[in-house]
Amino acid sequence: MAKKGRPPAISHAEYGALREVVRSHPQATLAELVIAWGEHMGRAAPSTVTMRLALRAAGLRRTRPPTQPLRAKAQQPGTRYGYNERHRPAKQPGSASAGALTDAEWALARDLFEPAAGARGRPATYSRRSVVDACCYVLRTGSSWRNLPAQVYPPWQSVQKAFVRWARLGKFEALQDRLRQQWRLRVERTSQPSGAVIDSQSNRGSAQGGTLGFDAGKKVKGRKRHLIVDTLGLLLAVVITSAAVQDREAASRALGQACQRTAGSLKTLWADSAYAGQCAQDLQRTHGVQVNIVRHSGRARWDDAQQPLWKDEQPPAMPKKRRVVERTHAWLERNRRLVMHHDRKPFYATAWVWLAQARMLLARLK
Numbered sequence: 564m565a566k567k568g569r570p571p572a573i574s575h576a577e578y579g580a581l582r583e584v585v586r587s588h589p590q591a592t593l594a595e596l597v598i599a600w601g602e603h604m605g606r607a608a609p610s611t612v613t614m615r616l617a618l619r620a621a622g623l624r625r626t627r628p629p630t631q632p633l634r635a636k637a638q639q640p641g642t643r644y645g646y647n648e649r650h651r652p653a654k655q656p657g658s659a660s661a662g663a664l665t666d667a668e669w670a671l672a673r674d675l676f677e678p679a680a681g682a683r684g685r686p687a688t689y690s691r692r693s694v695v696d697a698c699c700y701v702l703r704t705g706s707s708w709r710n711l712p713a714q715v716y717p718p719w720q721s722v723q724k725a726f727v728r729w730a731r732l733g734k735f736e737a738l739q740d741r742l743r744q745q746w747r748l749r750v751e752r753t754s755q756p757s758g759a760v761i762d763s764q765s766n767r768g769s770a771q772g773g774t775l776g777f778d779a780g781k782k783v784k785g786r787k788r789h790l791i792v793d794t795l796g797l798l799l800a801v802v803i804t805s806a807a808v809q810d811r812e813a814a815s816r817a818l819g820q821a822c823q824r825t826a827g828s829l830k831t832l833w834a835d836s837a838y839a840g841q842c843a844q845d846l847q848r849t850h851g852v853q854v855n856i857v858r859h860s861g862r863a864r865w866d867d868a869q870q871p872l873w874k875d876e877q878p879p880a881m882p883k884k885r886r887v888v889e890r891t892h893a894w895l896e897r898n899r900r901l902v903m904h905h906d907r908k909p910f911y912a913t914a915w916v917w918l919a920q921a922r923m924l925l926a927r928l929k
Contacts, residue, residue: 568821572609580604581621585865588860595840596865611666612832623865650906663696671742675734675870683802689717697722701865702915705899719748730914739917740824742924749928755828756793759821761814762835762888765806766904773907776807784815786904786912789813790893791821791832796894797924798808799824801916803909811842818850833885895919 573581585591586601591599593611596618601608610616618624664672669692676691678684697716700706708719716722729735744754765778768785775783783806791800800821802813814834822829831853832846843854895901898919906912 571617571825572613575620577604578617578621582623585618587621589864591865592839598840598844599792606863617864625865628864631645664692664925665700665929669695669924670926671928672738675727675738676898689721693717693726694722699920701923702898702900702918705902707905723749726914727911730911735914735917735921739921739924741799742921742928743793745928746797746924747793747795750795752795755825756795756799757828758831758884759791759799759829759832760794760833760885760888761789761791761817761838763787763810763813763837766902768806768904771907772906773904774805774909775904776805778806783807785911788895788912788916789811789817789918790888792888792891792893794884794887796891796916796918798891799829801913803852803904803912803916808838814838814842815849818846818852822850822852825873831855835885845914891920894923 572820580603581600584596584603587913588596588599591739593614597608597611597614601704621691631693655750673692676695678687694717697711697719701708701722708723711719711722713719747754747756765781765783767786768775768782775785776787778787786807787804787806787808788798789802789804789810790798800817802817802820804813812865817828818832829850831850833854833855834843834857836856838854839841839845839856845854846852846854895916898915900915901919
């Protein structure tokens with residue numbers, strides 16, 4: 564007598580289609596395979612338990628590729644690695660720091676900070692260039708406002724007020740946006756990018772207080788810096804949140820900021836597995852950007868014992884484009900002000916990030 568009961572959600576005749584879905588998503592999680600299967604078949608997705616049983620019945624297993632031992636890089640005789648004299652920029656005469664703007668650098672940024680010709684009001688007591696140099700000094704050294712060298716820079720109260728006013732007016736963002744387009748044109752790219760990379764980094768917060776939280780994954784109490792950069796590592800969006808905020812919760816806000824700054828030219832976004840699943844689908848639906856999840860090459864894959872040639876057909880799982888955002892985080896942390904969050908309001912922490920990369924692009928374009 565034939566066994567009766569409810570028919571399986573994934574029948575034996577659909578195992579071929581199931582293998583096609585797994586082949587197109589070799590590193591997907593079980594929940595992501597459920598979503599992909601529902602989209603592929605055009606019907607309601609089954610539960611993860613049903614999907615696990617169907618994968619097992621079809622002979623699909625998760626396998627982890629063998630790890631390759633790291634080979635030590637041979638050091639050439641007489642080679643010295645690390646920070647040395649050639650990494651230190653030349654000290655400008657009459658300045659208290661090596662981060663002071665040169666004449667060529669100030670020419671690229673002057674019109675944003677100097678008042679327009681014929682502007683009304685009381686003339687400035689201190690030159691705008693000295694105030695910008697003082698902000699760069701605080702950024703590079705991590706000094707407090709009160710410890711500004713009084714013999715070289717204007718009073719710290721004037722410098723702080725100017726920084727706050729410029730941050731609220733978006734001067735540092737406008738400067739970085741202009742320099743980013745100039746640098747892209749110099750390296751023979753379009754002025755606005757079509758691809759971007761997103762990632763976050765948790766940093767400690769000081770006793771100054773403000774919006775702080777605890778990142779349980781990184782074991783850091785402080786704030787989280789969410790960045791979206793183009794394929795050259797240049798900033799497109801900066802969002803500062805508490806470290807307790809998950810990456811996927813701030814992704815939509817950061818991507819919206821990047822799309823607005825690039826005038827809708829973004830078409831592709833690379834992200835790690837923290838943005839996979841429902842977050843990636845929401846980003847694609849809301850902003851119209853294709854989200855590609857890049858996973859580690861050592862991550863377990865779905866494999867079929869009946870088709871052992873799948874491994875040779877797999878594309879590289881970790882493209883180099885995914886690494887540029889990690890390099891941008893390292894660029895920013897060269898400035899001691901950004902190693903730790905000292906500002907009480909996250910808005911001013913964001914302004915320091917824009918100023919840090921604008922300062923780097925000024926050095927490139929001078």
